[in-house]
Amino acid sequence: MTARHDRKDACRPAVILQARMGSQRLPGKVLRLVAGKPMLEWCLLRLADSQRCRRVIVATSTAQADDAVENFCAQRGTPCFRGSEDDVLLRYYEAAQKFQTDPVIRITADCPLIDARVLDDMLAAFAASDADYLSNTLERTFPLGLDVEIFSSSALLRAQHEATQRFEREHVTPFFYQHPERFKLASFKHDADWSHLRVTVDTHEDWQVADNVYSHFIRTGRDHFFSLEELLQLHSAQPELFAPNREVRQKHLGE
Numbered sequence: 001m002t003a004r005h006d007r008k009d010a011c012r013p014a015v016i017l018q019a020r021m022g023s024q025r026l027p028g029k030v031l032r033l034v035a036g037k038p039m040l041e042w043c044l045l046r047l048a049d050s051q052r053c054r055r056v057i058v059a060t061s062t063a064q065a066d067d068a069v070e071n072f073c074a075q076r077g078t079p080c081f082r083g084s085e086d087d088v089l090l091r092y093y094e095a096a097q098k099f100q101t102d103p104v105i106r107i108t109a110d111c112p113l114i115d116a117r118v119l120d121d122m123l124a125a126f127a128a129s130d131a132d133y134l135s136n137t138l139e140r141t142f143p144l145g146l147d148v149e150i151f152s153s154s155a156l157l158r159a160q161h162e163a164t165q166r167f168e169r170e171h172v173t174p175f176f177y178q179h180p181e182r183f184k185l186a187s188f189k190h191d192a193d194w195s196h197l198r199v200t201v202d203t204h205e206d207w208q209v210a211d212n213v214y215s216h217f218i219r220t221g222r223d224h225f226f227s228l229e230e231l232l233q234l235h236s237a238q239p240e241l242f243a244p245n246r247e248v249r250q251k252h253l254g255e
Contacts, residue, residue, distance in 0.1 A: 011102070011103070011127065012055075012100055012101060012102050013052065013053045013055070013101065013102070013103055013104075013105060013123060013150075014053065014055035014056065014057055014096075014099055014101040014104070014105065015047055015050075015053055015055070015056040015057070015105040015106075015107050015119070016057050016059045016081075016092055016095050016096065016101065016104055016105065016106060016107075017040075017043060017044075017047070017056055017057065017058050017059065017107050017108070017109055018059055018088065018091075018092075018106065018107070018108045018109060018172075019040055019043075019058050019059070019060050019069055019108070019109035020060050020061050020063070020065075020066050020069065020085070021063075021065040021066055021068055021069060022061075022063065022065060022066075022085070023110075023202070025202050025203045026201065026202060026203055026204060026206075026207065028065075028068075029110060029201055029202075029207070030069065030109045030110070031068060031069070031072060032207060034112055034201075034207065034210045034211050034214055035210075035211050035214035035215045035218055036218075037214075038072065039109065039110070039112045039201060039210070040058070040069070040072060040109050041072075041076075042112040042113075042214065042224060043107070043109050043111065043112055043114060044056060044058075044076070044078060045224045046112070046113070046114050046115065046116055046224055047107070047114065047116055047119070048116070049116040049117075049225070050116040050119050050120055051116075051120050052119070052120045052123040052124065053105060053119060053120075053123060055079075055099070055101075056078065056079075057079045057080070057081055057095055057099055057101075058073050058078055058079065058080045058081070058109070059080075059081045059082075059083065059088075059091050059092065059095045060080060060081070060082055061082060061083065061084065061085035061091070062082050062083065062084070062085060063085045066082065066085075070082060079099070081094070081095040081098060081099070083095065086169075086170060087169045087170070088169065088170055088171070088172050089159060089160060089163055089168065089169040089170075089172050089175075090160065090169065092104065092106065092156065092172050093156055093157070093159075093160040096153055096156055101153065102152060102153035103123075103126060103150050103151060103152050103153065104150070104151055104152075104153060104156055105119065105123075105148065105149070105150050106148075106149040106150075106151070106172060106173060107119075107147070107148060107149075108147070110145075110200050110201045110202060111145045111146065111147060111199075111200055111201075112145075112201060112210050112214075113143075113145055113146065113199045113210065113213065113231060114145070114146060114147075114148070115146060115227060115228040115231075117227055117228065118136070118142070118146055118148060118228060119148055121188070122134060122136065122148050122150055122188050123150065125186070125188055126150045126186075129186055130184060131184045131185065131186035132151060132152055132154075132155040132176065132183040132184045132185070133149070133150070133151040133152075133155055133173070133176040133177065133183055133184070133185050133186070134149075134150045134151075134185075134186040134187070134188055135147070135148065135149040135150065135173075135177075135187065135188065136148055136187070136188045136189065136190075137149065138177055138185060138187045139187045139189055140195040141189045141190040141192070141193045141194060141195055142189075142190050142194060142195070142228075143194045143195070143197035143198065143199050143228075143231075143232075144195070144197070144198045144199065144200050144250060145198065145199035145200035145201070146199070146228060147200075148188075149172075149173050151173070151176060155176060155183055158182075158183075159173075159175040159176060162175065163175040194232060197232075197235060197242065198242075198245050198246075198248060198250070199213070199231070199242075200250075202248070202250075202251070203245065203248050205244040205245035205247075205248050206244075206245045206248060208244040208245070209241065209242050209244050209245050212241040212242070212244075213231065213234065213241060213242075216234060216238070216241060217230075217234075
């Protein structure tokens with residue numbers, strides 16, 4: 001039996017959705033209302049449409065402010081794991097261990113427009129490969145805010161034991177892509193380059209864009225069921241909805 005078949009047979013994927021109330025530029029953003037629903041709720045609704053991954057675990061911190069995240073998950077019946085506030089790599093490792101997750105899918109709750117179809121396509125690509133780590137961020141062609149990273153539990157174990165730099169532990173995955181000699185990396189790319197489009201939420205301007213988008217799709221009856229391609233069509237047809245955050249600069253590792 002090949003290693004690829006072993007991977008498929010042992011597949012227990014789960015999204016570990018990183019969420020906490022602390023944010024320098026937009027405090028409390030994960031529970032901030034976007035078109036009438038908390039941003040975290042939109043993430044969970046969008047991910048529930050996945051055909052290949054039926055489990056989503058919200059990973060928040062043990063900080064008191066994140067009691068609100070745990071309470072939200074409890075009310076919704078969503079699994080919630082609480083771990084280190086600053087050592088997010090450890091938080092992911094412990095969550096993956098507790099929920100016996102392999103592969104691990106990293107998505108962050110500041111991406112309310114995440115697309116389950118993209119996730120499904122990437123899971124299929126990961127299963128068909130022998131990669132340790134696959135993402136659509138190594139060579140960015142997807143909009144910022146459609147970020148998905150998939151990695152094996154064995155790769156996560158190595159990173160947990162060997163990563164020592166603060167930014168490696170705070171941002172979870174840099175240890176993978178900064179050591180291509182130690183991990184087999186794979187990129188997942190869109191047919192066209194949409195890397196200039198920003199639909200993540202890190203500032204008030206970003207929030208305005210997300211609110212504009214959801215308000216549009218609610219008015220047109222699509223609610224949260226719209227696809228990435230519909231989002232891109234909307235950008236082409238009504239670019240003014242995406243104008244508020246055009247000048248926002250993405251923070252880099254270590255900032």
